[in-house]
Amino acid sequence: MKALVFACLMLPVAAIAADLEASLTIRNHQFSPAELKVPAGKKIKLIVQNQDPTPEEFESHELNREKVIAGNGKATIYIGPLQPGKYPFFGEFNEKTARGVVIAE
Amino acid sequence: MFGAALIVFRESLEAALLISIVAAATRGLSRRNFWIAVGIAAGLAGSLVVAGLTERIAELAEGSGQELFNAAVLGIAVVMLGWHNIWMARHGREMAAQAKSVGHAVKSGQREMSALAILIAIAVLREGSETALFLYGLAAGGGSSHASMLGGGLTGLVAGVVAGWALYSGLARIPLRHFFTVTSGLILLLAAGLAGQMARFLVQGDIVRPLATPLWDSSSLLPMDSVIGNVLHLVAGYDARPSGMQVLFYVLTFLIILAGMRWSRTLTPRTA
Numbered sequence: 001m002k003a004l005v006f007a008c009l010m011l012p013v014a015a016i017a018a019d020l021e022a023s024l025t026i027r028n029h030q031f032s033p034a035e036l037k038v039p040a041g042k043k044i045k046l047i048v049q050n051q052d053p054t055p056e057e058f059e060s061h062e063l064n065r066e067k068v069i070a071g072n073g074k075a076t077i078y079i080g081p082l083q084p085g086k087y088p089f090f091g092e093f094n095e096k097t098a099r100g101v102v103i104a105e
Numbered sequence: 106m107f108g109a110a111l112i113v114f115r116e117s118l119e120a121a122l123l124i125s126i127v128a129a130a131t132r133g134l135s136r137r138n139f140w141i142a143v144g145i146a147a148g149l150a151g152s153l154v155v156a157g158l159t160e161r162i163a164e165l166a167e168g169s170g171q172e173l174f175n176a177a178v179l180g181i182a183v184v185m186l187g188w189h190n191i192w193m194a195r196h197g198r199e200m201a202a203q204a205k206s207v208g209h210a211v212k213s214g215q216r217e218m219s220a221l222a223i224l225i226a227i228a229v230l231r232e233g234s235e236t237a238l239f240l241y242g243l244a245a246g247g248g249s250s251h252a253s254m255l256g257g258g259l260t261g262l263v264a265g266v267v268a269g270w271a272l273y274s275g276l277a278r279i280p281l282r283h284f285f286t287v288t289s290g291l292i293l294l295l296a297a298g299l300a301g302q303m304a305r306f307l308v309q310g311d312i313v314r315p316l317a318t319p320l321w322d323s324s325s326l327l328p329m330d331s332v333i334g335n336v337l338h339l340v341a342g343y344d345a346r347p348s349g350m351q352v353l354f355y356v357l358t359f360l361i362i363l364a365g366m367r368w369s370r371t372l373t374p375r376t377a
Contacts, residue, residue: 055238061329064346065309068238077310078167080317093239
């Protein structure tokens with residue numbers, strides 16, 4: 001019940017604005033840019049382009065997101081609004097090489 | 106090899122957990138094994154189809170197709186689990202009391218089991234399509250030979266099944282008196298957890314607003330990649346950084362199913 005009341009209090013007045021976009025590319029099982037700077041406190045439309053022929057799963061515990069991106073495909077993932085800080089992410093199918101961080105400031 | 110084993114193990118463990126809880130909760134229902142097998146088979150067949158269509162699904166709804174699809178699949182699973190719990194709240198004890206009784210209990214048992222087959226199919230479908238896609242990626246990437254990949258995949262699958270079986274055996278050993286309480290509790294948590302996941306996908310696809318990102322952060326206390334955190338995530342839908350909407354879905358689902366179970370218990374069961 002407490003959560004419910006809290007959630008209702010959190011309902012902001014809907015603002016109609018164009019989404020802020022940011023983009024990432026996967027190539028050779030690596031993300032570029034590896035450091036993605038985004039404004040804090042805003043909803044971001046993150047577009048991930050996979051240029052490898054193999055699928056990848058974009059995953060981040062810090063951002064609370066996971067999404068499979070088909071080989072040579074692209075995906076849209078909405079993130080935020082974020083507090084200022086660093087939010088690491090990785091590709092679950094190639095965890096050793098596919099690593100990056102979103103920096104909200 | 107190891108990568109394939111690990112991924113397949115993780116995915117099959119998730120499906121195996123759900124199947125073993127459901128299997129334990131339906132002990133004594135007629136033709137249960139048949140329906141469980143049907144569910145698993147349908148889920149596996151569906152996985153291959155979904156893995157082949159992932160790109161198409163993701164292109165739908167401006168790139169939020171995957172999220173919508175996942176949310177829909179989870180929504181169906183939540184309804185099935187909730188309905189099962191509400192139905193069992195009334196019939197569970199009765200069935201335990203007159204186990205092996207024929208007549209309407211069996212008939213409703215049949216109906217109930219076909220619904221559970223759908224639930225199991227959905228669980229297998231979700232985990233299976235991810236696994237199929239991953240293995241397909243490994244194969245296409247040529248990173249490892251087919252033989253070692255298949256070997257790894259099979260190892261992972263066997264390990265997942267063994268873990269599920271162990272859980273089932275453990276659940277099956279609980280004395281009947283407490284048995285329904287335990288399995289209903291597990292299913293209630295499972296359903297609420299899946300509803301939370303559903304909200305997460307809807308937020309990720311910008312279909313609903315997050316309300317708070319995150320509502321709390323317990324990752325320093327109990328990280329998601331710790332063993333306990335992972336088990337709690339699988340069984341009870343624990344999340345270290347949930348959005349407000351996720352918690353709202355979780356709490357509402359929990360309360361609605363619980364209320365349904367209470368209500369169902371107050372109805373006097375018809376005795377054959």
